[in-house]
Amino acid sequence: MKIVLQILCFFSVLVASGQTNDSINTPKIWSLEDCINYAIANNITVKDADLVKNIAEVDYDKTKSSRLPNLFGSASESFSNGNTVDPITSDYVTDQIYSTNLGISSAMTLYQGSQISNQIKQSKLLVDQNSFLVEEAKNDIIISILENYLQLLYSKEGITIAENNLKASETEVARAKARLEAGSIALNDYTEAQSQAATNKYAVITAKNDYQQYIIALKQLLELTPEDTLEVEVIDDNIQLINLEMDKMNIYHKALNILPEMSASDLDIAINEKELDVAKGAYLPTLSLVGSVGSGYTSISNIDFTRQLDINFNQSIGLSLSVPIFNRNITKSAVKTAELNIERSQIQKQSTEKEIYKKVETAYQNALSAQEQIIAAEASQEAALQSYNLAKIKYELGELSTTDLIINQNTYTAAQQNYIQAKYLNILYHQLLQFYQGNDIKL
Template structure:
């Protein structure tokens, strides 16, 4: 009985905890989102695994300098005319023999291919480190963009809710004026229609906000059961003045962004591939050695005595000189040369893409800061006009249609200001990021 009571108590405790989590979702700051996404996003994890693979390949290439060592053991049975594998005598009896050996080989020279392969694998490891940084930066910028869009949609909900309150008051005034006979029924129904439209806009704004929350959760790799909110930021008036030089930002981006370092290492790795391919024209020199012993049943000596007597050692050099291999080496050299040119073109394309990103962000930042100033003035003017329209409507000097138009104009002005504000923040943060500065709101 006590066990049932304990289990029921634990069940209700978990239920209350789940309800508390649902009613009080965690509020995430931008930095928390970025840090969590970098630690948990599957794209970043995949890049980290690529880096681990590159580290394994580097370890494998370094190990190619070491000698190989193999052990072998054979047990043979034969009947009839045969050659004894131990004594090499011709026998016709039934025999059984045992043979054990250890063989080792080390490459002394292979056209310097081993050294070049080690150098290439090290370059590829360094490239994978920068490629992991590329993915981390991509996730951070995606988080920044979605986070700001989420904040924009969150403030849009407030605007829509304020419009509902205002339109409900206007419906009450319209009803009073209708009862007093000062307006037509069409004016009253228009006020009701506007109130219904504003309620619909609240629903749409909340849905839009939840869609951005879903995108954030996807980037953070959160489960559908996890609830989250975003932390509201304070307006930053310092973003109005853009005092950055576009060319300076671009040059800093070339020094900072890991895409460039990854491209440089890609060229270097392909250059090493060319040296490896050219090594195929040179001879290969290897040192080989082995030790072994054996036992045969046709000998009168004991097993241990035979292993002592038959103990043998062997050491030798082997030289392999390439003469003709169906032009495989020539083809490998040509392919490596082509890949170097392709890597150089890829670097140029990367630099071009970076310049496009910097110039786009710079021009958008200039435009956004001007839009902030203009939209703020438009919002203030529309707000004063709407307040004046409300007073006129209360006095019966304005039609419902004109009041609705004034409210919609004010709403559009508010939305335009919000959009300009968050775009201004976004593009300024991008420019700061391209210079190697942290993303901070």
């Protein structure tokens, strides 16, 4: 009985191990949502934008701390010989002097033309702007993932079409060979069939190579290693056509309100306006509160070190006022530069608005074009299929030449390629229009 139990345990371990290996060897099927979420979390472009935002937050904390007083400690040891002034007692003596100075000093800016307040506000605006730039980087990655994902699916369907054509042409070669041996066709017809089969085989190789290139591009967006496998999920073939009543200007205005690059442009203007306030603040005086405590020791005194430190202990507090009179036009240049940067940021905002309109307009027009193309391509594909099927029947009956059969096959292949191209373009531009309206990308 013990031996039987041991055997059962051994086989159960083998079964469990086999199941584990199967689960490990089973490649993950990536949906579009999987790709988007993974890329947002791992893409280095997004990470870099996030790090820039973190740096802006550090600068913001540093700017807020500029309101606080500073604190410095100092200590010095000196030796002098001959006619000199004692650094501790300020007596004029002729002697060798060993002296020690200890002190702590502090200063706090009370007023600086509101520069500190404006710098803090500017730093906060920079943090907010970089938050929007992070969102912009994420949006760019989302669109890149969508485009590469659809290109990958398009290429995958292209492989299927090419392989089906190769199988059909190989069948035609076999039939042509049989008919050649039977003497019903000329040698030229047989070699044309062989040539078409070779062309279709080359098309399969090209389609597979294109597919691998899109795999590489998508893996790089996902920051996967070369050793990682990538298999994407096939989407539903149901095509959602674009609503012809959709107003592109409504889409454009929605995009202006939700896209982060517009918010970043607005903040860029506000940041430069604060920079102007900071620059103008340099025209005004600076008032600071200063204070210090210290003590010292001198060797010419007969009092011991500890008692001297107690006797010589001193404190001071005061106000320091600095009034700018002439700084070689540095402030004037800073003010002018800030004003020019405000104008430049306003122009850049207009450029951003134009770029967004161009994206919406392009997506809208391409979406309508793709919708019309897919309707025409579907009808063309169906007609080409019927023509090709009829040509194959005629070819088998000897009523059609190999050349005419190849022409019909190529026409059908082109119709298939046109259809899948229109299909994926329709999906792409429909999703882009949804994205510009603030809707999630879903396939």
